[in-house]
Amino acid sequence: MCELCAAAAIRPRLARRNFLQLAGVGLAASLAAPRAFAKDNKAPPKPENVLSPDAALDRLMKGNARYVEGVSRRHDFKHEREPLTQGQNPFAAVLSCADSRIAPEFCFDTARGDVFVCRVAGNFADEEIIASFEYAVAVLNAPLIMVLGHDACGAVDATIKSVKDGTTLPGHLPALVAAIRPAVEAAQADSGDMLANAIRRNVILNVEKLKQAAPILSAAAAAKNIRVVGGIYALTMGRVGLIPGA
Numbered sequence: 001m002c003e004l005c006a007a008a009a010i011r012p013r014l015a016r017r018n019f020l021q022l023a024g025v026g027l028a029a030s031l032a033a034p035r036a037f038a039k040d041n042k043a044p045p046k047p048e049n050v051l052s053p054d055a056a057l058d059r060l061m062k063g064n065a066r067y068v069e070g071v072s073r074r075h076d077f078k079h080e081r082e083p084l085t086q087g088q089n090p091f092a093a094v095l096s097c098a099d100s101r102i103a104p105e106f107c108f109d110t111a112r113g114d115v116f117v118c119r120v121a122g123n124f125a126d127e128e129i130i131a132s133f134e135y136a137v138a139v140l141n142a143p144l145i146m147v148l149g150h151d152a153c154g155a156v157d158a159t160i161k162s163v164k165d166g167t168t169l170p171g172h173l174p175a176l177v178a179a180i181r182p183a184v185e186a187a188q189a190d191s192g193d194m195l196a197n198a199i200r201r202n203v204i205l206n207v208e209k210l211k212q213a214a215p216i217l218s219a220a221a222a223a224k225n226i227r228v229v230g231g232i233y234a235l236t237m238g239r240v241g242l243i244p245g246a
């Protein structure tokens with residue numbers, strides 16, 4: 001069982017009382033409090049991944065530039081697997097759409113153990129996604145979170161149609177619509193292309209949601225131990241454009 005699965009397995013036993021304690025005593029002290037959610041103090045298996053938030057963003061964007069130019073590096077599993085059996089210390093966490101055309105590990109030219117990726121159609125942060133990033137930040141020491149939207153997003157487009165027409169989509173799709181609806185409503189005040197605006201608004205809203213997710217992510221962001229940024233992946237070129245201020 002991997003560390004994350006182990007953490008997930010014990011999550012129900014991680015008492016609400018402990019989380020309230022986290023909020024009260026601050027992030028640093030909290031990390032030592034619940035053994036079930038303790039910081040990984042082992043030597044990082046990838047020392048090159050111990051980066052500042054700014055350096056982590058710079059590395060992501062340089063990786064994307066290589067990907068765009070078609071000069072991605074070789075990431076050979078055979079040579080990477082041994083250190084990664086001892087643990088993980090990703091230098092970035094990415095919240096991406098589940099769209100099969102978007103592959104964060106590829107588009108940032110990263111290897112196993114480099115990027116902690118959570119994916120859901122419409123790249124929004126629900127409770128489980130926030131908990132996953134809490135693990136990435138508090139336990140794995142990831143210094144950067146990027147919310148990665150993409151153009152022509154089907155989940156956002158379906159939400160626009162559902163909101164516009166007042167229709168209810170089948171199955172569990174209304175859950176996606178409910179999560180993306182705030183971005184669509186915000187975009188109605190924007191001029192220009194509705195889908196592009198809603199995709200951008202959706203990234204910005206989820207960046208803010210993660211920045212403000214108390215007690216762990218909000219404390220880490222306030223202490224500047226992490227940065228939370230937003231980007232849009234362009235299907236045509238594969239280039240990730242950062243959203244200013246997000």
Ligand SMILES: [Zn+2]
Nearest residue numbers: 097099153154
């Ligand atoms: Zn999408």
